[in-house]
Amino acid sequence: MLGAARLHRIMPFRCLVIGRFTLKRTHNCNVLNKDDIGSTVILNGWVHRRRDHGGLIFIDLRDRYGLTQIVFNPELYPYSHEMAGDLRVEYVIAVTGLIVERPSGTINESIATGHIELLVQELQILSESKTPPFYINEQQDVDESLRLRYRYLDLRRDKQRDNIILRHRVVKFMRDFLDTAEFVEVETPILVKSTPEGARDFLVPSRLRPGQFYALPQSPQQMKQLLMIAGLDRYFQIARAFRDEDPRADRVIEHTQLDIEMSFVEESDVMGLIENLYLKIVAEFSDMSVVNDGIPQLSYEDAMDRYGTDRPDLRFGLELIDLTDICSATGFRAFDETTASDGIIKAVVAPGCSGYSRKQTDVFIEEARNNGAKGAITVARYEGQYNSSLQKFIDDDVFNKIVERLRLEDGDLALIVADEVRVTNAALDGIRRKVADQLELRSPDEIAFCWIKDFPLLDKVEGQDRLTFSHNPFCGIRPGDETLLEVDPLCAKSRQYDLVCNGSEVGGGSIRITNEGLQRRIFELLGYSEDEIEHNFGSMLQAFDFGVPPHGGIAMGIDRLLMILCRTDNIREVVAFPKTQDGQDLAQAAPSAVTESQLAELHIRIVDKESGN
């Protein structure tokens, strides 16, 4: 319907051959300016907007570089003008004509080419377009599934296009920076060996070895360490990492990391390198200001005490206040049971929130509940008077000690949580962030980095009498803590370091274990049998027999960094072709069923969960 008839009608004599491309561009749509007045140029691009005055027709011509206004004048070029009447949004066209100065009073300062326009002599329609399913020339919110289905149209929009281009420029900057610092970019395999622990692996069946599977790498961890043993000295890669876990707003099943490993280094070398790189990137690619000079370092313990999380948002204070020591044997059951069972009682103060309605404070309390706490107790202060349900349950002198430590001022509201350590911290971390949101303390124009160090090497597996690693099984032990492994393994600290930015973990790494005996001991502590160690890590351990340089590295989440630079909370905004919350690619409709013969070749049979057939 669309085109043919209409085109033939208006072009009876001139032969329009779709696909024959004669007007090849001489400039892009963002470069022409006053200097070009008087020259004849050719532009190619998409019709961004049209303004048809009946007489004059104005078209904003768009390519990825920008916009140029082109004009069709019926008196000067009646043929082209008539043809232009049929142009619609998103048609792809080629035009040739003269660059002219815009009449005074019609200059558009908001675009780079706003002082000139192209007076079209000849128009060639390269491709027509249906009316797009959503606006491309307006930044209106559109249903995300629709955008993903038509991702090629979505990416025509300014914001999306800019995000993708910024991503390219940041990655290019990383490559150049590391190349200058003698790093070698090495590609590691995408089909690797599945290893236990960590996230769930994506598996790829082997055709040649029935019943066996490759895994997609969760990170190139072992490979990069082998490259150090190989003597590469400094390695990096823009690496894909795959984890078959449920996505979130800031988490996808395939993400990209800047993967780095260095030999003959200790913590400060790796951290210094990243610090240098990241501060440069922020300076180069954003107009956000870095809150602290350089990047402060916090111990894991400090972070947990003061913020209740190992990824604190340091754009604002609101530090947690520990009340445990003054809240034992108060006669108030919630407190006494908590202290009796080694729990803790902590608080956060929301400045100026004492006048909040029940509904408003409930938002904070609900946040505590979402994180597993039973609730939160409020203490409000107005005009020197305190208002709290606590007063009913505890003695005045204890209450006075509490408010003294909380240092409330008039108008402040404190929220107190009593529970086991993990829960109290999680609840108050949540409340702290909610309060900051409410008070708009999380400035979109600020960047607050920090390093977290001195993580525990090992962790208890929740609900089991078993240990797991808190970073990865190759993470080094803080010098001197080796003997703790035999006495009190949970107290041993690691040589891990995480980079946190605005409350989000943007990277992490460690100095590695390079001693075979120690590495084996770690695997044993994690509960692996001799056979399992051999089966899963044998080749790596064998490499340790042949001269291992001390080494360490880091993996930086590139998507997370881009989210910050692009000022978005949605990781899919910085990925060209992202997947949905249940792992689908709506543009391609993947995953999809495959043919019986494909399955047969892979020695795979689909079993119905219900019937078992």
Add this chain to the structure above:
RNA sequence: GGUCCCGUAGUGCAGCGGCCAAGCAUACCUCCCUGUCAAGGAGGAGAUCGCCGGUUCGAAUCCGGUCGGGACCGCCA
């Protein structure tokens, strides 16, 4: 595995038991219009309110289920 939110012309929203065979904006189509730049003016077409079932005299509206998308918990070394 679980909790919550959303689904109404192409798009974005309103309507939340009868006044709705559904309203607004914009896009789309036709006509008018020579300096616009989110051009303007006049007119027009376009939706069985995601789907299935139930409650009711009556359902876009209430309930149950289901599908699609999102946020979160679990999970994510």
